[in-house]
Amino acid sequence: MSVQSVYSSLETLLPLVRKPVQYVGGELNSVVKDWDSAEVRWALMYPDAYEVGVPNQGVQILYEVLNEREGVLAERTYSVWPDLEQLMREHGVPQFTVDAHRPVRAFDVLGVSFATELGYTNLLTALDLAAIPLSAADRTLDDPVVLAGGHAAFNPEPIAEFIDGAVLGDGEQAVLAITDQVRAWKRDGRPGGRDGLLLALATRCGVYVPRFYDVSYRPDGAIAAVVPNRPGVPRSVAKHTVTDLDSWPYPSKPLVPVAESVHERFSVEIFRGCTRGCRFCQAGMITRPVRERSITTIGEMAERGLAASGFTEVGLLSLSSADHSEIDQIATDLADRYEGTNTGLSLPSTRVDAFNITLANELSRNGRRSGLTFAPEGGTDRIRKVINKMVTEEDLISTVSTAYANGWRQVKLYFMCGLPTETDEDVLAIARVAHRVIEAGRKASGRRDIRCTVSIGGFVPKPHTPFQWAAQCDYQTVDARLKALGAAMRADRGYGSSIGFRYHDGQPSMVEGLLSRGDRRVAKVIRAVWEAGGRFDGWSEYFSYELWESCAATALADDGVDLAWYTTRERPYSEVLPWDHLDAGLDRDWLWGDWQAAIGASGAEEVEDCRWTPCFECGVCPAMGTQIETGPTGARLLPLTVLGRTPAPGAEQSGDEVLAVVGASAVRGGAGSGERA
Template sequence: MRKLALSDEILLNIEKPARYIGGEINSVMKDKEKVDIRFAMCFPDVYEIGMSHLGIQILYDMFNRREDTWCERVYSPWLDLDKVLRDRNIPLFALESQDPVRDFDFLGITIQFEMCYTNILQILDLSQIPLHAADRTEEDPIVIGGGPCTYNPEPLAEFFDIFYIGEGETVYDELLDTYKEWKTSGGSRRDFLRQAARIEGLYVPQFYDASYHTDGTIKSFTPNEPAAPEKVRKQVVMEVSDAPYPMNPVVPFIKVTQDRVVLEIQRGCIRGCRFCQAGMLYRPTRERNVERLKEYARTMLKNTGHEEISLSSLSSSDYSELNELVTFLIDEFKDKGINISLPSLRIDAFSLDVMSKVQDVRKSSLTFAPEAGSQRMRNVINKGLTEEDILTGAGQAFEGGWTKVKLYFMLGLPTETEEDMKEIARLSDRVARRYYEIPKEQRHGKCQITASSSFFVPKPFTPFQWASMYTAEEYDRRAHIVNDEFREQLNRKSLKYNWHDAQVTVLEGVMARGDRRIAPVIEEAYRLGCLFDSWTETFRNDLWMEAFENTGVDISFYNQRVREKDEIFPWDFIDIGVSRSFLYREWERALNETVTPNCREKCSGCGAAGFGGGVCYEGKN
């Protein structure tokens, strides 16, 4: 029987102790004396968030298929346990074995969101691993980061030994095999990092130097080690149907954010929205075989006991076999009490017909993402959605029995005017008006239109990576313009408007496009007490501002200034397949309010078509 790292006395005095005890259904137990590599897989947020992440489930399953490797899980302890671990000097531990993370060979951290950066330092600190890679010895785990934020790893460069750039199913086996050989050779930690740097897709930050112009922009970014390549090429799984997939995902003891079986139906997106980082990073679009997905659905529901299955994709409506897959899921599982969740659908006649079959319309709401209120702004961002599309879809939804609609918008987009802002409220009102055009006897009470706006953050490897941002005060001013306009609408009693925290947006912007000079700010914010920065109840903007002041870093340099066409960006050493010339061309088309057709309509020559030996829709058709 396993001995828990925490005593009963501690477990009884913290919130949700089931977060920390392990032993869940389908969790993997191995004899640590019979494996060569121990890998702690970390999600730097609470258990409920981390357990909902498909990427970790995939890697957990993939690593544990190796007889020589035992992969375990670790999550950020909530504030109550954080204090206990510090007060009692208990090192952070993995769930399966309850062994200290510092005893592992690897600590792998998935980096999904910029506002988790202080939690990464919490994980290292509580694990009693030196925060800085340069201070670690052969006795410390190799700290490796992956996930979308590694497409600009520079703000975290000091804290990681390696970053894995791309999809995890490609070169991890090569890395683990290399580690085993190094481990028996008796070489130094630096020797192993040299060998790792030679593996395509792996970035070792300490093997690169940055220099800066007097205006603060980057002058050069070059390798200082022969093993390190000038360009790090992202890893792509071209045949996603053949990639490992977890047939026995771990089933949590407590309710988590997404308590369901997840079917990833495709990777990538054909749409080309200019603000969307994922749409650029995960090109080219690759679909999973529909027969394989049917098999996965049967097996995973049987192996987990979950009562819901969700289709995962950036744009599910664009999956070419969606009709067949959804029809199968309905026929196979609807009478067995299995709910079917279909996120990321475009609201059209087919989608509404499908949703009417799988949802209880009296209880559910539909979600549209117009992103912008005016057609001009939707053209700027290349949303590929007209007002007629939105109102027609809403009308069909209302006629089908839905009465609740959620509308998602962004504020602070490039070239945005006050008229564009006000159109958010006016479009929401026109959606409500479309409901009241239905004959009264066909309505189901009043409608509720809830509009939400986040504030735009320019991300690396998007056409908007050249765009400037605003101050928190300016974002709030824009939100209040929209809010005031909502109060002027005819159907204001059916409308509700809310917006995100502008202060978090400003910090997210600095982290998203920051360079290595941001690392001291993150470390200082952590030392001052910043933790769980994406959680409203724990976010401390005053401490973050103190950290910037203490380190002398200017927020406006990273957020408000104009970036020139040829400026060297901190992430330019990464090759994602999409060319910089394409991104800049799309930036110019945005400023000219010109729409670019989606990949299925016409190839725009972004460069991703032949990346990794694949082809795009133009190549297929």
């Protein structure tokens, strides 16, 4: 049964919508495989706008890993904006993939990557447009298996009703195992139907299938127990961890969209995981241990990725890129390699204490020194101890002074508001920090045109972190503190124009809090919001707090819980958390101990990084059978051999040169510029 492209019916709608190019696909390095000869077909979705979704590393990696396989086909689909959604409903055009514009319902698996919980309503839009029943229980053999992945999948309970399964952790190997299982099931004539496949995925592939677990509640609203209801299904589902990142050098053929996207660069993930131990940071907790890519593989990936894409910038991606054991060498060697080619290097995340001026100079060799960004997260040393972000104000001032003295003009500082134990003073102190930064910068640079931008967001407690038990700060308090901070920033006119202040108000954080730490009952809220028109909740122009608030009040009325119960309530140790049966490897008692260490009466205790101090027994390595994988390797990146660098004498004058294209990629090696392919 072949599947028809819906492009011809979509095409007549495209002239009527904003930025139609985002729906046509055709990206460089995109792949369209033959439908009929594929045995297993994946639709990969990033549930946000194309411009946000298309650069997503996770989707690009899985897309490539799957399409490399014989008999496996993967295409991508993104959220359509409401203007197109309405037209698609009017004209009966289903949710489609951008690669071959095939209807999503025709695929075997729909894999959805959730970087943030605010994409949940977009999942419902896509399912509905695809004519896939919203509730997993209503789906038939004709519907794809809907799997969630990404960081939000570490607590998929709020969307448990809508998904068939969730994959925790790294996806590279997991999607291949799932593919093999789906293939075997289809070849064997689909034994056990849909349920049979899900049981096989749950028991053999480490997929969390919510329907195989019964959740019961106590009279006070908390969870009583989560119990498997099928034989063979594990009590607790463990995350997937890819080791030896050098053997998974993806993406190697980056997608290059024709439409503009939020990240216009080729990104190389230089390591995965982080053990700095910031207590608010879910990413740092659930991606342990640290696994570095070697300098050699990073160099090869950058070379191949640039050659395949034509991008002008390489991003060295990770949770804290300056922490790579060989970051200085990587920056220096890449800067050497690409000198004179108008190729930029960027580091998307820098710690104050890991940053050094040599590194910064390599990153901006001969180039612009426009901006550096640091994330002290808290305004006082006290609150930074609470969150275990061990950076002192003096560190910060000395680092920014060095940066300003070396020619940088602008420093951006990121903070959070609403952290546990936070007082008004902790937030107001941010103004003082900003003033000190400007003062130090003017002194160090001898100029007055330096700038500092303070950007601040609301803190949301996340599952699998020491703060998972914390009470979220209510939005009224957050907004009041931000208002006071704004006033304090502007109070001193001497700094006014040198400081930029950007913040988000607190309301969206409440909804994010509900969706982050919610349980299965929250599904009713999501559905109600979606039915009332909720879409694109990550976008301020679409987000409506009032809608979420009223839907939560109505939908949860019978359960005796409410929005505040999920957000601003501190949880006791004894409470069963909705994600306790999902295993990120972290020892629950270690997390609790770390939470107590943060809020201890005699001040917070700090935890070091296990990369350079002894193991502090967070539990991940023994639970997952993994270990820290870091360098240094001592290797260097050899210069790329420059071919045809020197034109033959007289060639300029002869006028009959012929263009020579010497292979798709330059020869690497130490032989120097004389070598030719």
